[in-house]
Structure formats: structure tokens, C-alpha cells
Amino acid sequence: MQIAIDGPASSGKSTVAKIVATKLGFVYVDTGAMYRASTVLAQKLGLDFGDEAGILAALKEADIQFKPDQAGQKVFLNGEDITLAIRTPEITNNVSQVSALAGVRTEMVARQRQIADQGQVVMDGRDIGTTVLPAAKVKIFMVASAQERAKRRYAENTAKGIMTPLATLQAEIELRDQKDSTRAISPLKKADDAIEIDTTQLTIDEVVDTILAIVKKNM
Numbered sequence: 001m002q003i004a005i006d007g008p009a010s011s012g013k014s015t016v017a018k019i020v021a022t023k024l025g026f027v028y029v030d031t032g033a034m035y036r037a038s039t040v041l042a043q044k045l046g047l048d049f050g051d052e053a054g055i056l057a058a059l060k061e062a063d064i065q066f067k068p069d070q071a072g073q074k075v076f077l078n079g080e081d082i083t084l085a086i087r088t089p090e091i092t093n094n095v096s097q098v099s100a101l102a103g104v105r106t107e108m109v110a111r112q113r114q115i116a117d118q119g120q121v122v123m124d125g126r127d128i129g130t131t132v133l134p135a136a137k138v139k140i141f142m143v144a145s146a147q148e149r150a151k152r153r154y155a156e157n158t159a160k161g162i163m164t165p166l167a168t169l170q171a172e173i174e175l176r177d178q179k180d181s182t183r184a185i186s187p188l189k190k191a192d193d194a195i196e197i198d199t200t201q202l203t204i205d206e207v208v209d210t211i212l213a214i215v216k217k218n219m
């Protein structure tokens with residue numbers, strides 16, 4: 001069984017997807033982390049974030065691995081732990097440029113499908129229901145107001161000691177959504193057969209329970 005969870009930035013997809021995967025005993029695949037790893041690769045090589053040929057050549061040779069960890073999942077690029085590096089503001093604010101490159105998407109989508117072919121998955125991203133796993137049995141599209149998403153990101157940041165103002169976070173989130181929804185290839189879009197869940201007023205547990213009930217109905 002494949003479960004696709006898509007939605008805009010900071011809508012709570014990864015938090016919920018991780019819990020759903022654990023409860024079902026499925027593999028969790030964070031596709032955003034793969035595009036973030038591609039952006040870290042470009043940064044490390046000093047490549048322009050729009051340099052499609054350069055990034056793709058490096059990416060084809062790159063080993064991107066996820067390893068379970070107490071805090072969730074660690075991400076490795078060519079053996080190096082980049083779990084923290086993929087979340088820096090520079091990467092967050094440039095990942096949409098890298099993820100819009102056609103060659104990068106083709107390479108990542110092929111890797112994502114390869115992982116999904118190996119077993120039961122909960123995969124989160126922007127184009128999972130529309131492009132990566134169009135036959136997924138359950139498709140969820142998670143949304144929340146930009147204000148609420150910025151508040152959640154602010155609370156997460158504060159806990160980590162990052163002090164970006166709330167208004168800046170909201171502006172960054174809105175800009176990333178705008179870039180992700182208007183790009184030419186596989187833009188962020190609800191699949192016709194996806195179920196939309198507005199999480200603005202819901203707790204994490206409520207969203208998890210809603211998804212588990214949908215999964216049960218489709219088993």
C-alpha cells in the first residue's frame with residue numbers, strides 16, 4: 001500500500017507522516033529532504049542554484065540515505081550527516097529554485113519510485129499524489145493558513161534557538177509556496193482524488209487519527 005501526503009510548506013506533513021508510518025509499520029519517505037540534499041550538494045560544490053547541468057552531474061553520482069534515529073530520521077549525503085545542514089535558512093530559501101530544475105526532478109522522482117517499489121510507504125512532498133505515485137491507494141492534501149504555519153515554524157525555531165521574526169517566517173513560507181505552485185514541472189497541486197485536510201484548528205493527534213481512519217477504509 002502507498003500513502004501520498006502532499007501540501008504546502010510547514011503544513012505539518014512530515015510530523016504526521018512519520019507518526020502514521022510508525023503506527024502502520026510502513027517506511028516513511030521525506031521527499032522534501034531529498035530536494036534539500038540536492039541543494040546542499042550544490043552549495044558544497046559552489047554551484048549556482050540554477051546550474052542544472054552541474055547539479056545534475058553531481059546528483060547522478062550522489063548517495064542520499066535516510067537512517068532512522070531517536071529524533072526521527074537522519075539524512076546522509078555521500079556518507080556525511082547533513083540532517084542539520086538541510087534545514088538552514090540558506091537551504092530553505094533556495095530549495096525551490098533547485099527543485100524546479102527538470103533534470104533534478106527526473107532524478108529524484110526515479111529514486112522515490114524505486115524506494116516505493118520496495119515495500120509499503122508513506123511518502124510526503126508536493127507532487128506525490130499527482131506525479132510520483134499517481135496510483136497511491138490513499139492521497140491526502142494537507143493545508144493550513146499561512147499564519148498558523150508560520151506560528152508553528154516559529155515555535156519550532158524558538159525551541160532550537162533560531163530567532164527569525166514571525167512576519168519574516170510567514171513571508172518566506174508564502175514565497176516558497178508561490179514558487180512551488182507556479183513552477184512548470186509538477187507544481188504543488190491537490191490531486192483530483194486526494195482528500196483535503198485543513199489542519200489549522202486540529203492537533204497532530206487529530207490529523208493522525210483522521211488519516212488512519214481513511215487508511216482503514218481503503219485497506
Ligand code: C5P
Pocket residue numbers: 009010031032033035036095096097099100124125126127128176180
Ligand atoms: O517538504 P519540505 O518543505 O522540506 O520541502 C522542501 C522543498 O522541496 C519544497 O519547498 C519544494 O521546493 C521541494 N519539494 C518538491 N517536491 C516534493 C517535495 C519537496 O519540489 N515532492
